[in-house]
Structures are given as C-alpha cells and as structure tokens.
Amino acid sequence: MNQSSTPPVSPKSGGSANPPAAPAAQPTSNAPAAGKPRNLADVLREFAEHQQKMRDELGKVIVGQTDTIEQLLAAIFTRGHCLLEGVPGLAKTLMVSTLANILDVTFKRVQFTPDLMPSDITGTQVLEEDESGRRMFRFVEGPIFTNILLADEINRTPPKTQAALLEAMQERQVSIGRDTHTLPDPFFTIATQNPVEQEGTYPLPEAQLDRFMFNIKIDYPTAEEEERILTATTRGETQTVNKVLSARAILTCQKLVASIAAGPLVIRYASRLVRATRPSDDSAPDYVRELVDWGAGPRAGQNLIAGAKAIAAMNGRFNVEPGDIHRIALPVLRHRIATNFQAQAEGMNTDAIITRLLQDIEIPEPPKMAK
Known part of the structure; x- marks a missing residue:
C-alpha cells in the first residue's frame, strides 16, 4: 500500500477554503502550535494522513487492488x-x-x-x-x-x-x-x-x-x-468502516491538489505524450500512424496533469514529476485511443500502444543555465 499525504482539513471539520494559509481548525499531534499559520508542508502532511486513513478503511473490506484504490482517490481529489x-x-x-x-x-x-x-x-x-x-x-x-x-x-x-x-x-x-x-x-x-x-x-x-x-x-x-x-x-x-472526510473536507482537498505546481517541462511532456497518440500529428511515431484511427484530445492532457497533481500530493510532494504522468497515463489514455483492424490483427491493444509511447517519448530536458 502506498504511503501518501495528509488532507488539509480535519476529517470532521471540513477545514477552510484556503488550505495553505489556513490556521488549524483543531490541533492534532502533527499540527503546529495553536494560532500559528500552517505552511504547505503541514497541510500536505495532514492530507497524507487522511488519505492513508481512507486506504486503511477500504482495506478492511477490499483485499488488494492498490492501484485501483489510488486512482479512485486521485479522481475524487480532482x-x-x-x-x-x-x-x-x-x-x-x-x-x-x-x-x-x-x-x-x-x-x-x-x-x-x-x-x-x-x-x-x-x-x-x-x-x-x-x-x-x-x-x-x-x-x-x-x-x-x-x-x-x-x-x-x-x-x-x-x-x-x-x-x-x-x-x-x-x-x-x-x-x-x-x-x-x-x-x-x-x-x-x-x-x-x-x-x-x-x-x-x-x-x-x-x-x-x-x-x-x-x-x-x-x-x-x-x-x-x-x-x-x-x-x-x-x-x-x-x-x-469509519467516516474519514466530509463533503466540505473533500472540497478543501480538491483546492489543495489544484494548487500543486506543474512546471513547464511536465506540461510539455504531457502535451507531447497526448499529441503522439494522434496519427495525423507530425510527432506521432510510425506505429501510431499504422495502428491508430484517432487519438486523444486536449481533455486527456488536462486529466494527465490533474491526476499527476493528485499523485504528487498523495506522496507529500509540492510539485509534479514525470513519473506521476507515467503512473496515471494508462487509465487516462486507454479509452481515448481508437485502434484499427491492423492493430487487432497484430494483437496490439491501446494499453500496449500507450506503454510503448511511454518508452519512446522522451522527457523534455530543462533549459541550460547561461554562463
């Protein structure tokens, strides 16, 4: 089971609308002293605790399915x-x-x-x-x-x-x-x-x-x-199972996840990955042109970034990494790519094409600092 981050709110209180700057509604063992504003690290730590508590409660009934549970939680937080x-x-x-x-x-x-x-x-x-x-x-x-x-x-x-x-x-x-x-x-x-x-x-x-x-x-x-x-x-x-988050707390968690930073390199990588699924795009590999009828649209890129933000927050990080894109690329893209008869004849489904794209599409290099 993956270790993650902590919601910005107490599970029963719902928290405030501005998580990074909000004072703690109720002091906890991990909360700063009363009256002291919480920084983003404290909010993410609290988010991780609640998110892990949700996994533990689900684990009382559901055996295994770690990736499925992670993706369901990522969807809820986005x-x-x-x-x-x-x-x-x-x-x-x-x-x-x-x-x-x-x-x-x-x-x-x-x-x-x-x-x-x-x-x-x-x-x-x-x-x-x-x-x-x-x-x-x-x-x-x-x-x-x-x-x-x-x-x-x-x-x-x-x-x-x-x-x-x-x-x-x-x-x-x-x-x-x-x-x-x-x-x-x-x-x-x-x-x-x-x-x-x-x-x-x-x-x-x-x-x-x-x-x-x-x-x-x-x-x-x-x-x-x-x-x-x-x-x-x-x-x-x-x-x-026990209740973990209220509706108000979920909304506050969504605001926290939306505030996670996705840098230009990550956005460029997500854009390249989505555009490479389109057979008419100049960047599409030859096997995409041969096996795919139509690829993913801009909404796929939006969901890649949003899902990667949720993964980053659940792992206690302030920004998105390319590995977060890799982690949710299959569930985001598999229903947005249509393969043709040639792909079926060769035994290539959408998952196989996406996996190959993840291997072939290079992560953009950061710009070099001028001397």
Whole structure:
C-alpha cells in the first residue's frame, strides 16, 4: 500500500477554503502550535494522513487492488469521474459502496437496465393541485442528485438513457424543460461495466467515454489475495468502516491538489505524450500512424496533469514529476485511443500502444543555465 499525504482539513471539520494559509481548525499531534499559520508542508502532511486513513478503511473490506484504490482517490481529489471495467465478481460495486461509506456524503446507486428511462435518473415534473384547485408542476429529483452516483452496468442501458449523464458529468447540472438544476458539490459518477458480455449491451459513445477521467481495468487477484478474500468472506462476519472526510473536507482537498505546481517541462511532456497518440500529428511515431484511427484530445492532457497533481500530493510532494504522468497515463489514455483492424490483427491493444509511447517519448530536458 502506498504511503501518501495528509488532507488539509480535519476529517470532521471540513477545514477552510484556503488550505495553505489556513490556521488549524483543531490541533492534532502533527499540527503546529495553536494560532500559528500552517505552511504547505503541514497541510500536505495532514492530507497524507487522511488519505492513508481512507486506504486503511477500504482495506478492511477490499483485499488488494492498490492501484485501483489510488486512482479512485486521485479522481475524487480532482473532481473526476471513473469507469471501472472488470469481469463479474471482482468487487467493483463493493469497492464503490465502501468508498462512499468512508466519506460523509450522499450516495445513490442506479442499476442500469434496458428499460431504464432518462427521467429515472434525472427526475421528472409532477403535476400537483393545491387547496385552491390551482395546478402546477413540481420537480421531483432523481437519484443523480447526490454526491456519489454509482452507475452500475452502464452499458446495459440504451444510448438515450446513457446520454442523461452527459450534461451532469461535464457541467454538473441537469436541464429539465426550461429549468436547470445544479447538482450537489462534490459530484462524482463512478460507472461499472462488464467488458466480456456483448449480447444485450450498448457500448458507450466516444463523447461519453471522454468525460470519464479514468478508465480503470480491474484484474483478477493474486493467489495470496484470493485466499485472503475467501477466508474473510466465508466467516459470516461484517466489517464496519469509519467516516474519514466530509463533503466540505473533500472540497478543501480538491483546492489543495489544484494548487500543486506543474512546471513547464511536465506540461510539455504531457502535451507531447497526448499529441503522439494522434496519427495525423507530425510527432506521432510510425506505429501510431499504422495502428491508430484517432487519438486523444486536449481533455486527456488536462486529466494527465490533474491526476499527476493528485499523485504528487498523495506522496507529500509540492510539485509534479514525470513519473506521476507515467503512473496515471494508462487509465487516462486507454479509452481515448481508437485502434484499427491492423492493430487487432497484430494483437496490439491501446494499453500496449500507450506503454510503448511511454518508452519512446522522451522527457523534455530543462533549459541550460547561461554562463
């Protein structure tokens, strides 16, 4: 399990809107003396403690899946959405529900089915009559009005219903008739889908895939992890997890992560990596031109920088390193690259192409100091 950083706020207090300069709301063992302003190092240390506490609480229920948990936390600290892919039985739904349980926020689960309608997610207008006989419409909120929305088996519902999430995921609002309703803050969509079954499913359109910050692929556990899972789940015991962060504290953590510095070299490297996925770009390698139909857009670069900031903060660093880009490149880019038939014939999927790009795209050299 990776050691990380500490949220800028007390888990139950929510902290202040300006983490680096805010005084500690409650003194802790790692906090400076009362009345003394906290510097960024203190805030990052506190962030690390809370983030590690979240991992520990998740570890009571979820065995292994260290990288998946890290990516989920990175998405939460950067206002991102996640798409979890894995065969049945890998605890995708359990992982999301447990994550919601350790956060003091509202949580709703929607089981996507072929007969699900958009209004079943967003809500609907209901005609009501008051005591004087006057009729009026009242909006009844759907399950999307929550902090964490679990869209379970999202590829089992038709495109019309899938599209109900588009506005919510990007603008964090829902338009019903002439009215626009703002969603709670923070708001995250975590969707799951089974990549194996194809019958009775509706693949997500590229426009909606691009709105997910991470596409996280969950693999089978190791032999040792599977034995631990079987031991823990066949005892008939139930693990209880504790709340770690409030909604206000999450918002403060997001402000802290956004303040992490990403230097020009890191931004240039992220830009080069994204542009190299586009077969029409001059910088694209030959194998990208041959195997890729279209590559990632600017939103991929934005998510690379945002995710790298979260990784840096969780590791207690003030700035982003190229290694942070490497760490989250696969989940950020894999759903934003479309391979062609030649790639399939050669057994090259998007993960293999991204891995090769990470090896081939050189990290920019810093400018030399003038003598």
